[in-house]
Every structure is written in C-alpha cells, then in structure tokens.
Amino acid sequence: MATSVLTATPNDVAIAYRDSAPRRTAEGVPVVLVHGMGGDARTWDGFTRRLTAAGRRVVAVDLRGHGRSARATSYRFSEFAADIAGLCEHLGFDTVDLVGHSLGGHAGSLVAQQQPGLVRRLVLEEAPLPLRASDPVPEVPAHRPTPAELWHAATSMVLNPRAVFSFDRSMIDSVVSQFHTSNPVWWEQLPSMKSPTMLLRGARRGSMVDPRLLTEALALLPDGVVREVLCGHSIHRDRSGEFAATVLPFLAD
Template sequence: MTAERVLLEGTDIAYRYSEPQDRIPVVLVHGMGGDSHTWDRFANDLVQRGRGVITLDLRGHGRSGHTGSYLFDEFADDLRHLCDHLELDRVDLVGHSLGGYATSVVAQTRPELVRRLVIEECPLPRRPSDPVTPLTSRFPSVPELWHATTSLIRHPRAVIAYDRSMTSSALTQFRQANPQWWDRLGDITAETLILVGGPGGMVDPIKLEAVVAAIPNCRTVKFKSGHSIHRDKYADFADIVLPFLSAP
C-alpha cells in the first residue's frame, strides 16, 4: 500500500491506500490507541479479492498530527474530509471501537456515501435517560479505554505515537449524553453489521437492542473474543466480514 499525508481542515492526517480498483473501495478505521497497521492482514485479504483499500491514522494516532481537540465527531469529520480529498463518492466503511463511532457518524450524515457499514465493538453513546456508569459492568472504564496498550508487543509504534492527552477528553465524552447520535440512526441507509465481543467487550446489550431497532437495515454477530475481534479472532472476523463486504 502507498503511504501519503494530507492537511485536512488544519489537521495533518496520514493514510495508506492500495491501487484504485473498479469496485467500491473499503475504508478501514482503527480504534483508540491504535493505528492503521491494525488492519494490515485484513487489508491484504481485501486487496487479494480485488478491492481498493484506504486506511488512515486518526488524529493523535500513528503518523497523523496531534491536535488541541479530540471531540469524537471530529474524528468523523477527518474521515469525511479524507473521502472528499480522495474524491470517493461511494465506500464501504469498517470501524473498530472509536473508529466504529466515526464511521457511524459518517453513515448518518452522508448516507449517500456509504454502501455497507461494519461497526466492531463500538462503545455506544449515552442516551439522556441513561445513568452515568462505566463502559461495562465487568471492568473499570480507564483500563477499557487503554485496551490498546495490550498491543504494545505487537504494535509498539501505535502505543508510542498515541497522544495520551485525549484520554481524559474521551472519558468525559463517554459520560455525556449524545442525543443527536441516537436521533440520526434512522438516517443510515447503508446495510449495517455490528460485531459484538464476549467477556471484555464494551457494547452495552440494552443500548445495542435500541441501535438495531433504529437502523433500518442492521444485524449483529456476537463473538467469544473480547474488544478486539479482528485482532484476537481474525479467522472468525474475516469469515463474517469478507462475505458481507463482497455482497452486491
């Protein structure tokens, strides 16, 4: 894949892409604390199947620049701006955790852009009626948000490059209600697949039911792995996601 950098609305974003193909490209978006290399194996499998692939390092991650603001919707803005920069008019989006939130917002606000949407283990935003609680009942919030540090041996560059100043911002945002996100779920026209992990996962099952009911064309698949399904159960992940993305 070819590596590039671009300044998008004042933010320096690094991305990689395979040679353009005739088919709709797939954009892969990593989670908090990671970088684009988390998708190397999956990207290669997609390329082998003739798909164009774009991976990016979100702001504050990998080779992308650090900024003074890490609002969740800004990650979605960066993703939208990159698609515009590359003149993409139709894409499939795959996002893990924070990347899943970013892809969901793009599908909400630019439904004509997104054909298929895969959301892997995205902690679902609070509704106004939800109490303020940890992301799951199993683990404290801080260790969950620092899940990516378990990748230190596999991907030390990602952990070193990660701007840790965003962690406090993320904790604050997870505790804030996000009614706009919930209100826009019905605007998603992409066929949507939500992947949910087992013990160690971060998806609240009650809120998940509400999400599936709100998105017009949505289904879920549950796995036995924890938060990083594509990393820890790659074969199971690929068996589900590759056919989903290959369907007409």
C-alpha cells in the first residue's frame, strides 16, 4: 500500500487527505473515509489496509479544523459536506463509496442527499440522527469518549503530545448545537436518497444513535439496512474485525 498525504482547497479551506493506492490496479470506485469530531484520517489506517488489499483506492479525509487541515471561521454541517464533495471534484471522482463515522457520517449523508449521483454506497457508522421538530433535545452529552478513545488519546500523548490537540475545540459548541437543533429537511430528503445505505449502531452504552429515530429513518430510506454491533460509539476501532466483515461485502456488492 502506497500512501501520500496531500492537501486541496475546495472551499477556501485547506483540506488534508491521505490517498492510498493498492499494490495492484485499483478495482471499483474509490472509497472516501470520513472521521468523527476530534479525530483525523489516521483513525482509518487499519480499515484502509483491508480496502487496499481488496484492490480499492482509498482517500481518508481530515475534516476542516482537524488533523492537518486548516482551522476555519465556521463549522456548519453543510460546510463539512461541501468540503468532502469539493475534494471529490478536485480528485476527479465521478462516483465514490463513502464511509463516515459520527460527525463524518452525518456530513456524508448530506453529500449523498445533495449530490445523489456522486455517492454509490453509503455507510453511516454511529452517526447521530437529526432531531425532528417534535423531538426533545437529548439530555446526554454530544460525545462520551469510549475506553478505546481514551486509550488512543493517552497513547498519542506519549508518542506525539501535539496529536491530542490536533483539532479546533472552538467547533464543539457549534457541532453540539446543530445536533440539538431540529432538521426536518434532512428527514424530507431520505425518501429520495438513491444510495444503498448501511446504518451501523453500537448496541452498548456510549452509542449516540437513538434506536427510535433509527427505526424511523430506515422506514423512509428506499434502500437501507441496519446493523448493530456489541460496541460503543467507535465500532471501526473497538471492533475492527467485525466492522470490516460487515462493511467490506456491502461496498463490494
């Protein structure tokens, strides 16, 4: 696997990404991986190796304000989505498979809604579902670190003290506020989504996906499937083998 760390500026914000090519000729459409809040593209290194071993080209994005990407003055969900779509345009991708975790999953769902021809298959891992007008604001915090995340942070602090602080914490209030604000437009768009969509939910404490909203979202999706894993919020890291065994066949179909 050959990996390059590159930068593009699709919306006047420098977006870093890791472009990994398989050792043999790439097969199928590229796979775009998008991390959650506080993470960066490196969280996908293990899954990237599995994808490239299967002959897929992989692009793992650092969202604005994260990792090697530039800080920004605004962190709207629509802007995260526009950065992803803009990067795909920069790379000349007409079609991609998109896998997103948490915040990255929600941004990916917006890309699929706004550019239905771009996203062939969509995987939303532990992506919090937007509220509807009638839904109460949840009392749980927007993010509760899993044991694996705490271990990862501690390890990063030892190996690279700067890594733990590699995201712009000014975005936290903005992101939480957006997740706590009803978004009826997102729900209205679900029936018109063309991408076959897999919704992954952790079935243990720490999950950020409301099972009631998940059931209702599934009913509205023309081609959706739900998979639950005995895990908390970070399935791709805490249960990497099960994550790969679930997602790889879906992307290969």
